[in-house]
Amino acid sequence: MKAIRFHATGGPEVLKLEDLEAPQPPARHVRVRLAAIGVNFIEVYQRTGLYTVPLPATPGGEGAGTVVAVGPDVTTLAVGDRVASFNLQGAYAEEALVAEDRAVRVPDGVDLRQAAAAMLQGMTAHYLAKSTRPLRPGDSCLVHAAAGGVGLLLIQIAKACGARVFGTVSTEEKAELARGAGADQVILYTKADFEAEVRKATSGHGVQVVYDSVGATTWEKSLNCLAPLGMLVLFGQSSGVVPPFSPALLAQKGSLFLTRPTLVHYAADRKSLEWRAGEILRGVADGTLKLRLEHDFPLARAADAHRDLEGRKTTGKVLLIP
Numbered sequence: 001m002k003a004i005r006f007h008a009t010g011g012p013e014v015l016k017l018e019d020l021e022a023p024q025p026p027a028r029h030v031r032v033r034l035a036a037i038g039v040n041f042i043e044v045y046q047r048t049g050l051y052t053v054p055l056p057a058t059p060g061g062e063g064a065g066t067v068v069a070v071g072p073d074v075t076t077l078a079v080g081d082r083v084a085s086f087n088l089q090g091a092y093a094e095e096a097l098v099a100e101d102r103a104v105r106v107p108d109g110v111d112l113r114q115a116a117a118a119m120l121q122g123m124t125a126h127y128l129a130k131s132t133r134p135l136r137p138g139d140s141c142l143v144h145a146a147a148g149g150v151g152l153l154l155i156q157i158a159k160a161c162g163a164r165v166f167g168t169v170s171t172e173e174k175a176e177l178a179r180g181a182g183a184d185q186v187i188l189y190t191k192a193d194f195e196a197e198v199r200k201a202t203s204g205h206g207v208q209v210v211y212d213s214v215g216a217t218t219w220e221k222s223l224n225c226l227a228p229l230g231m232l233v234l235f236g237q238s239s240g241v242v243p244p245f246s247p248a249l250l251a252q253k254g255s256l257f258l259t260r261p262t263l264v265h266y267a268a269d270r271k272s273l274e275w276r277a278g279e280i281l282r283g284v285a286d287g288t289l290k291l292r293l294e295h296d297f298p299l300a301r302a303a304d305a306h307r308d309l310e311g312r313k314t315t316g317k318v319l320l321i322p
């Protein structure tokens, strides 16, 4: 089978298409022939070496496809089942293994491309809005990179929870998309001071939650956007790592809360995986959750997918198609 591998960390060019043996599924695992593979920022962090992975590595965890082989002791899946997961083992490939208890069935009304697109970013948006600091009517929140993969989904879920949603984006085209997803006010943080804009729009009070995946360039002003007792949810660092700072800053700025969550812990057990994936995939099926799928690349062009994602050229989901 064809798979992308990198033997050393570096720029997008380290991602090469190679011929590998299709892996035999061990106990309680299945092998999936992938119809679509999700590209996520974590794979950029792994490729550059910000997050360490054993090398050589096939990146990727997210995808959807059809079960083609079943290992010993598998009880819930069979050859031919349509499944999706964000825990595939080396998803940038024609086929990949997944533990049976980390895959979910793709319901009728959701195609495999949609399922691949919805799993990781959808479940992330779900836990951010519904679990990390559950949003309620009357809350205001700020979503950075609002036209990105997580961003567009987080806006929709936050609005469904009844919150007022501010979004930041880098271009007017992205602003249009964030408004289309339901954002009440969108700020071009490349042109305007988002802290001043949020303060003005909230009569100086600030927002209850800031969802910050941009990191280095935004985190400090994000703290300044919060109302007393508000929460900074720092869940990524697309612009670079946040430097160390004193916890006393949180007291000075209003007894603030800071968390650095990851989906790993919010979908660790089967029950939370089924709850979050179930709500996201049902939302896609009934049209209440809209996906933006405008950036498909052939598997062989994984490097170009990374270039565009890192280069702020994409909106919504980036997919690789084997």
Ligand code: NDP
Pocket (backbone or CB within 6 Å): 039, 040, 041, 042, 120, 121, 124, 145, 146, 147, 148, 149, 150, 151, 168, 169, 170, 171, 174, 213, 214, 217, 235, 236, 237, 238, 239, 240, 261, 262, 263, 264, 309, 310, 311, 312, 313, 314, 315, 316
């Ligand atoms: P996005 O589609 O959001 O792409 C990243 C966006 O970040 C860009 O489009 C860009 O939007 C913005 N950005 C701002 N500054 C920079 C910069 N210097 N370089 C690159 N991008 C920049 O990606 P994803 O939806 O895949 O991921 C969003 C974030 O969420 C990532 O940081 C990722 O690590 C994190 N994440 C965290 C998870 C968790 O559980 N903790 C799970 C999933 C994702 P603009 O041009 O509008 O500024």
